[in-house]
Amino acid sequence: MSAPTGSNSGAQGGLAVALASALREYKGMWFGWSGEQTDEYTGQITFQRNQGVTTATVDLEEQDIEEYYNGYANRTLWPLFHYRVDLAEYEREFAGGYQRVNERFADTVQPLIEEDDAVWIQDYHLFPLGEELRKRGSKNRLGFFLHIPWPPRRLLSILPEAQALVRSLFAYDVIGFHTEEWLQSFCDYAEHELGAAMIDGNLHLGDRQVKVMACPIGIDAQEFAGLATSTRGRLSFRQMRDAAVGRDMIVGVDRLDYSKGLEERFLGYERFLVEHPEERKEVTLLQIAPPSRATVGSYQKIRSNLEGLAGRINGAYADIDWVPIRYVNQGYPRDVLAGIYRAAKIGLVTPLRDGMNLVAKEYVAAQNPEDPGVLILSRFAGAASQLADAVLINPYSAEEMSDAIMMALRMPREERIERWRKMMDVISREDIGWWRKTFTDALMANPLEPEQQDEDQPAHA
Template identity: 40%
Template sequence: MSLVLVANRAPIRPTSTGWAPALGGLASALLPVLEAQGGAWVAMQEPDERTPLFQRYPDDDPRFTVRRVPLEEPEYAAFYQGMANRVLWPLAHYLVEHVEPERTFRDAYRAVNRRFAHAALDVAREQGGAVQFWIQDYHMMLVPEMIRGALAGAQVGFFWHVPWPASEVFRIVPSATALLKGLLGSDLIGFHTEGYAENFRESARDLLGAEIDPEGVHWQGRHVRVEAHPIGIDVERFVGFGERPETQAQAEALVEELGDVQIVLGVDRLDYTKGLLLRMEAFERFLELYPEMHGRVTLLQVATPSRTGVPAYDRLRRDMDEITGRINGRFAQGAWAPVRYRYRSFTQEELAVLYRAADVAFVTPLRDGMNLVAHEFAAVSERGALVLSELTGAADYLDGAVFVNPYDAEGMARSLREALDLPEDDRRRRLASLRAAVERLDVHVWADRFLTSLDGRPAPPADGEGGAEPEGAEAVADPA
């Protein structure tokens, strides 16, 4: 059975030497599946992007097709920057103060979802034979119902990569019922945790009046399965990065550069969901509580650029510059700067160097669907401790972390000291537990588990817990 994937981003990228897999876990997990099964990946083409609309990959031995959906600037701004990033993203993370009125975005969101559904059906028709559709994330909530309206016998899976909030939060969006109906066009909807899955089922019950059970939602004569399928990283890839001699050499050089201090590491996109300002306040409080640690600990905070041009993100960048300056102004001594702040993108190989050098990973998002930085650190580190927000999906699975409330600066400061002072045996025991959990959640296991369940076969439990021919794009239903 071939596979048609629908996702916001394409799985391949142009490089100086040709096309290569995109960076990130999704491409890492699903490219091997596509290459084995055949099929297509439907993705967005941004307004200024110069890539082919139709592309066979790899060039020398094509195994699947990339089909790009071109977006003009106005619809890109309303669909992606608007509905996706200024409505659904903050809503999913309970940061309702950042949710903007959706009325100016919803029409573009519906129209772009319809175009993705058209493209998915078109490439499915070109594939011939039995096809599975697998749709990814909050950008594409209406696509499942659109596909089912055009192809009643379609096998449709959907994976939601961010938190699903409680029903009383999700219902804030005026089009909440239309969005729920869109998702319920799926046969299987996957979430990182059982808690998110339960929130979704309750949203369907409370907002649509649907009947629910522990396995899913009964809707329009169908039973839509709702399951936890926690995602992880490509463990072998990251372990390999950590074992390279050059990684260890560069990590040692970084420790020397920072003054042979204990390194507390933060790695995040510059996003208000990541709790960066509260983390900085917690580190400032740590320095106030423990003056004996001055000159002995440095916070190395990486913030990769994200959604530049969106006012909330631009403000966050300014605030991070200001709080970094304030902390260093208060506490710096001689060559020691308590905070080293790096605002730029890092490759996975570069991140492996940071993970290897760090004594503690300080991972404190306000909310996070999973948080793969915690996984990456556990896969690469030899001796580090993990301080992890209890409001991440990863907290459900990564035994061995020191858990914190990301809104409690005082508590985070004290937990950071606890992590820095862990005895060597305890540190290694915790790290071994983290590594074992990360290996069980490997991204390739995630993909296989989800597709096995979508196909109707019994899937192995998550850690801790064919139809008619497509009729073509013109037959796509509009659920809204």
């Protein structure tokens, strides 16, 4: 399994937890960038074993980090795939660095791959890795899963390397997406721009065929529910309730990123304060937003904008015994977050575009079944296709957000319980184990080359 670049350091993230669980089950290996810089790339691998998971990581040179990670991955692909054409940057050096690093990864990881291993590659940092492994003679089963949205055809066509990128994905045997919308956008581009043909659920292009599937990632719902009632979860719950001093709390937890709709969220909350002055001292918004990609200019700008917006709103509406927004720029352990979610009357999850969004599912799992809170969810998050019983909104509309907050605050307990039960059923049924098994079953069903068909077990990469 090849991990999202640099994500091994973020072990508390939902995706990292999900992949670690898969690796423990299949005794796999997690390969990727260490997140560290070196003076010269040597391909030297650092092996570590933690909680039953073996990681094999490499350091990258400063130029690699700038062109591959900060550049093409996060200043070209990330904004474009999240529909932010205005923020996407197209530099040949970025594209060249991205290709170079994926070639280096292929050179480095290929000797670790055994003949009967299945290789599961994760996310947009590593689009070309499968093709590079094929060039080096790999006949293994290769799967790829995209954790971000796939943009519509006309949007993707803006990318100078779009055709080559999509063509490279036909090196894989199975490609997974979180939703049918992302899957259909991929197929639309492949069919209309490359001439691929869909036959029996497989996309055919030349002598290659790839199975495409919608397979939304989940969480371990029961485990996360247990965290909410763990020792630290209960302590966190009590601290939040004490800090609220009888007020209703709204919570948002997001990595500091323009795709998360944080500015729109603050403006929607402000609209609520303006339209419902009688509620001003009855509710507070806690926004937890750990910084990320601090060297990328667009991320520096959003942090500055949010700090200014939070300060303006608090200056306009705060009183000596109440502050409308508590804005925190740091992360917290999962059990602490579970307690915070459980204490919140409303979970406000309003990305402008999101591949899935596991915070929405974690908020639901953390709730008290007898008195659950209300999830307000952007209809543009991948999770909305599963969590139809959330209060779904257009995050661009401050009025819709204001109305949704008022609706959630006044929602009767019976309705809150009914909505929660339906959502909890979904996230319990289509959990992390279901996601893992659904994808790996599809990958292992793909036939190997004739000389390898006796070797038929999932392993590591």
